[in-house]
Amino acid sequence: MNNSVLKGTGYVLVHVPGMLMHHGTTQTTERSVNPDSDYLKELPGHIRSYEDCLAYPPNQTYIGNLSIEALSAIEEPWFDKKVETPSRFGPFGEVMPEDEFAVLMQICDAFDLVHLDRGFVRNVKPKLEAHPLITASMHALIKEGQDSELIRKQVEREHAQPIIVGDQLVGYVKRAHDVDVNLSAHVIFENLVSKASEVLTILHLLKQSGLDPADVDYVIDCSEEACGDMNQRGGGNFAKAAAEIAGLLNATGSDTRAFCAGPAHAVVEAASLVKSGAFKNVIVAGGGCTAKLGMNGKDHVRKGLPILEDCLGGFAALISENDGINPEINLDIIGRHTVGTGSSPQAVIESLVTNPLTAAGMKITDVDKYSPEMQNPDITKPAGAGDVPEANYKMIAALGVKLGQLERAELPAFVKKHGLRGFAPTQGHIPSGVPYLGFARESMLAGRTENAMIIGKGSLFLGRMTNQFDGISFFMQKNTRKESPSAVAAPALITDLPVIGVAVPDSESGTEMIRSAVDSARKKGYQAFLIEGDDCLDRMEEMLKSGEIDAAVAAHYAFPVGVATVGRIQTPALGREMFLATTTGTSATDRTEAMVRNAIAGIIAAKTCGIAEPTVGIANVEGGRQCGRILQTLSEKGYSIRFAESERADGGVLMRGNDLLRGSADVMVMDTLTGNLMMKMLSAFTTGGGIESVGYGYGPGIGERYDKRILIVSRASGAAVIANAVDYAAQTVKGDLLTIARQEFIKANKAGLQTLIDEVKQRSQKAAVPKTAAPPKETCTEEIHGIEVTELDEAVEALWSEGIYAESGMGCTGPVLMLNHARIEQATRILRDQGYVR
Amino acid sequence: MDLENQKRVKEIADQFGPENVIVVLGAAEGEAAGLAAETVTAGDPTYAGPLAGVSLGLLVYHICEPEIKEEVDAGIYDEQVSMMEMVLDVDDIIAEMTAIREQYTKY
Numbered sequence: 001m002n003n004s005v006l007k008g009t010g011y012v013l014v015h016v017p018g019m020l021m022h023h024g025t026t027q028t029t030e031r032s033v034n035p036d037s038d039y040l041k042e043l044p045g046h047i048r049s050y051e052d053c054l055a056y057p058p059n060q061t062y063i064g065n066l067s068i069e070a071l072s073a074i075e076e077p078w079f080d081k082k083v084e085t086p087s088r089f090g091p092f093g094e095v096m097p098e099d100e101f102a103v104l105m106q107i108c109d110a111f112d113l114v115h116l117d118r119g120f121v122r123n124v125k126p127k128l129e130a131h132p133l134i135t136a137s138m139h140a141l142i143k144e145g146q147d148s149e150l151i152r153k154q155v156e157r158e159h160a161q162p163i164i165v166g167d168q169l170v171g172y173v174k175r176a177h178d179v180d181v182n183l184s185a186h187v188i189f190e191n192l193v194s195k196a197s198e199v200l201t202i203l204h205l206l207k208q209s210g211l212d213p214a215d216v217d218y219v220i221d222c223s224e225e226a227c228g229d230m231n232q233r234g235g236g237n238f239a240k241a242a243a244e245i246a247g248l249l250n251a252t253g254s255d256t257r258a259f260c261a262g263p264a265h266a267v268v269e270a271a272s273l274v275k276s277g278a279f280k281n282v283i284v285a286g287g288g289c290t291a292k293l294g295m296n297g298k299d300h301v302r303k304g305l306p307i308l309e310d311c312l313g314g315f316a317a318l319i320s321e322n323d324g325i326n327p328e329i330n331l332d333i334i335g336r337h338t339v340g341t342g343s344s345p346q347a348v349i350e351s352l353v354t355n356p357l358t359a360a361g362m363k364i365t366d367v368d369k370y371s372p373e374m375q376n377p378d379i380t381k382p383a384g385a386g387d388v389p390e391a392n393y394k395m396i397a398a399l400g401v402k403l404g405q406l407e408r409a410e411l412p413a414f415v416k417k418h419g420l421r422g423f424a425p426t427q428g429h430i431p432s433g434v435p436y437l438g439f440a441r442e443s444m445l446a447g448r449t450e451n452a453m454i455i456g457k458g459s460l461f462l463g464r465m466t467n468q469f470d471g472i473s474f475f476m477q478k479n480t481r482k483e484s485p486s487a488v489a490a491p492a493l494i495t496d497l498p499v500i501g502v503a504v505p506d507s508e509s510g511t512e513m514i515r516s517a518v519d520s521a522r523k524k525g526y527q528a529f530l531i532e533g534d535d536c537l538d539r540m541e542e543m544l545k546s547g548e549i550d551a552a553v554a555a556h557y558a559f560p561v562g563v564a565t566v567g568r569i570q571t572p573a574l575g576r577e578m579f580l581a582t583t584t585g586t587s588a589t590d591r592t593e594a595m596v597r598n599a600i601a602g603i604i605a606a607k608t609c610g611i612a613e614p615t616v617g618i619a620n621v622e623g624g625r626q627c628g629r630i631l632q633t634l635s636e637k638g639y640s641i642r643f644a645e646s647e648r649a650d651g652g653v654l655m656r657g658n659d660l661l662r663g664s665a666d667v668m669v670m671d672t673l674t675g676n677l678m679m680k681m682l683s684a685f686t687t688g689g690g691i692e693s694v695g696y697g698y699g700p701g702i703g704e705r706y707d708k709r710i711l712i713v714s715r716a717s718g719a720a721v722i723a724n725a726v727d728y729a730a731q732t733v734k735g736d737l738l739t740i741a742r743q744e745f746i747k748a749n750k751a752g753l754q755t756l757i758d759e760v761k762q763r764s765q766k767a768a769v770p771k772t773a774a775p776p777k778e779t780c781t782e783e784i785h786g787i788e789v790t791e792l793d794e795a796v797e798a799l800w801s802e803g804i805y806a807e808s809g810m811g812c813t814g815p816v817l818m819l820n821h822a823r824i825e826q827a828t829r830i831l832r833d834q835g836y837v838r
Numbered sequence: 839m840d841l842e843n844q845k846r847v848k849e850i851a852d853q854f855g856p857e858n859v860i861v862v863l864g865a866a867e868g869e870a871a872g873l874a875a876e877t878v879t880a881g882d883p884t885y886a887g888p889l890a891g892v893s894l895g896l897l898v899y900h901i902c903e904p905e906i907k908e909e910v911d912a913g914i915y916d917e918q919v920s921m922m923e924m925v926l927d928v929d930d931i932i933a934e935m936t937a938i939r940e941q942y943t944k945y
Contacts (some may be wrong), residue, residue: 298884344919346920348916384869386867391925398922815891
């Protein structure tokens with residue numbers, strides 16, 4: 001059975017000096033026990049600026065901007081060193097500043113518990129709107145804010161926890177219950193911080209992996225917090241709460257806890273769920289922890305260092321079905337600390353490292369890299385905890401010596417060769433094994449590393465339920481599928497002879513015509529063959545999946561929404577080649593969004609066919625102007641587009657019928673139906689509207705996360721067009737369509753594609769009026785049960801029409817209607833009068 | 839030293855008499871071993887725990903010191919400690935522990 005693979009990772013830091021001062025337990029304990037202490041007086045002088053935190057080398061490593069090797073080359077200590085050109089965003093994630101995070105917390109609050117200062121929101125909201133990953137649906141959740149006087153009162157008199165940014169009180173988190181300590185402001189604050197940082201990390205993971213949020217099946221949260229109320233203190237579920245905000249509509253999830261070992265347990269669970277076939281895509285994620293901020297602050301201050309524990313850490317990984325490319329999680333090699341293991345370091349390392357390797361017939365030197373607890377030594381050394389990763393490597397090596405796998409003299413060399421410098425913040429669960437996953441994946445994909453062992457360890461005794469230690473380790477290896485004989489070559493390995501399958505059921509000209517088209521493509525030097533039979537489209541998909549063919553030419557094939565095809569044609573007036581974007585499929589259901597995405601698809605197709613900077617024109621159809629405006633903004637914001645000029649006297653980017661005939665632009669953008677019409681007309685005009693005899697057909701399906709090369713021809717396509725379609729298909733392999741598509745969409749998203757589209761959509765949604773408009777939203781804490789599920793939405797509207805805000809939902813025992821507690825009596829009366837409840 | 843452990847050491851010393859108690863440490867390096875040893879002899883140097891200002895003067899050793907190693911069954915020592923012994927700077931630990939004992943231990 002196939003192992004699952006690690007398809008992507010996300011790593012996020014949030015610089016939070018305000019939380020460090022006011023919510024880290026070292027500081028809060030000191031403030032209550034010893035309010036006049038020197039430590040508290042000296043503390044503000046040891047706080048780093050955001051810029052310093054960003055330039056701190058281990059932080060740049062955590063988000064993937066600085067390799068572990070480059071970090072190791074910098075002489076320790078690192079706190080006084082700076083990366084020359086630090087960047088907020090890296091391949092794995094970002095370092096978010098505290099002001100933006102405060103607003104993100106408010107976005108993640110579903111119960112009206114977080115309130116921010118009106119002026120603060122005004123200043124910070126635009127920053128979040130410019131953030132490349134915060135979605136429009138998240139922007140929509142940002143509230144206007146409250147007056148500062150009210151905020152002060154809440155903090156001073158109502159036990160609210162302050163949100164402090166740069167010495168200013170900018171908001172508060174209030175308690176969710178008057179008596180229940182599990183819903184106190186303090187606990188809610190911690191939990192919302194964890195949730196918000198988890199959401200941010202998941203967004204980065206989705207961006208990096210290119211996975212459609214709708215394709216995530218399950219989320220496992222592995223943070224160290226607990227959410228629930230006095231009747232179920234750790235009831236959960238952070239996973240689902242974060243998934244909701246991140247827009248993972250088809251996902252469910254649950255929380256896994258094991259102190260610092262949590263993430264390693266969660267990855268093993270995720271890999272098992274995928275390998276078993278229960279789910280295809282599982283995300284493991286953990287948000288940050290306020291309590292641990294400045295945990296070693298006293299030592300850092302005493303030794304004259306800045307307080308280095310000033311960041312929340314977030315981690316996420318995507319475990320998916322084996323794709324023949326990404327590194328595998330080999331579930332045959334799992335180290336486990338069992339109840340019987342005991343807690344001496346020797347027994348722990350044996351159980352986690354040498355026992356599973358010995359069982360698999362391996363020696364410790366067979367593992368390229370070990371990733372144990374990856375704490376940054378800059379933080380732990382001044383606090384007397386030493387260099388934690390290094391201590392782990394020495395223990396592994398010493399055990400190797402005891403087992404006779406290593407000479408004692410080789411011990412330092414082993415540590416250097418198989419070890420890694422620590423670079424992770426000391427956020428408990430964050431450093432434990434998993435910080436290396438991102439680099440490990442990159443290194444295995446590039447063939448630099450064969451395998452790695454990830455080791456999670458945790459101190460269970462802290463919870464006072466058992467005195468035991470805990471740990472679990474797992475083994476990652478380069479994808480093994482491509483080495484088997486029936487294997488699929490990774491796209492990058494395909495060289496000069498791509499294999500193209502042709503599947504055209506029910507051609508209007510008969511199978512013989514298709515056969516002659518394939519023959520003619522062969523004569524031109526292409527490796528093409530006909531896939532016949534009623535189930536030819538199914539078999540074509542299987543062949544693509546197995547790698548038997550590299551691309552396919554098909555008729556009658558349905559793409560998912562989000563994918564549309566870019567046709568290629570010779571224009572009749574001057575015989576120029578032109579790409580029609582798009583001709584079949586649906587790139588988006590909203591017309592303007594579809595046209596914008598069609599433009600990007602057209603650019604991708606043109607670039608794939610070797611046009612480095614294609615000119616782009618927009619057909620003068622409904623929505624053309626709006627599409628043009630968005631493309632222009634996109635171009636100004638960094639997604640550079642070379643616009644074509646109409647050949648009519650008044651010029652402009654909007655193309656008229658004449659321009660279509662002349663081919664005034666390399667890429668002609670239009671809605672798909674118009675594109676389809678133009679394609680048919682321009683392909684069939686020489687035959688008087690009979691078979692389509694000119695051009696390359698309707699072209700490859702292109703979409704933001706689409707990963708197949710399938711090109712469309714019609715049942716009316718003639719032999720010449722089909723042979724040309726084989727040529728176009730081969731070009732999508734040689735020109736590496738999929739990589740170009742990925743790169744173009746990343747560039748477009750960086751320039752704010754989604755935000756621009758969302759703005760347009762929001763405007764069109766506002767224009768549509770629902771049957772009964774909802775009254776202003778109120779916090780819904782009460783439930784009314786007993787309404788028939790088929791009448792639930794009607795009941796909600798019935799209340800709306802009476803001016804009562806309500807939402808429908810699903811409770812533990814069936815459908816519920818949720819509303820504000822002040823409305824419950826009036827609402828019950830209305831529902832009873834109208835017969836919805838008895 | 840962990841505040842909970844300080845509390846337990848103090849309770850045990852009160853219950854059995856400080857002269858009847860030996861503390862065996864397992865710290866991973868000299869400085870940490872020295873701090874823990876100082877805590878159970880002179881008192882908590884960080885003034886944070888129950889042993890702040892309490893000089894118990896207990897006899898204290900590290901598990902890798904020869905005095906203790908000789909008391910332990912060789913097979914069990916090999917199984918539980920020998921790996922760490924290879925990793926630790928035992929000489930440094932012995933020097934730290936000896937210094938603390940000479941200065942503060944009362945028994």
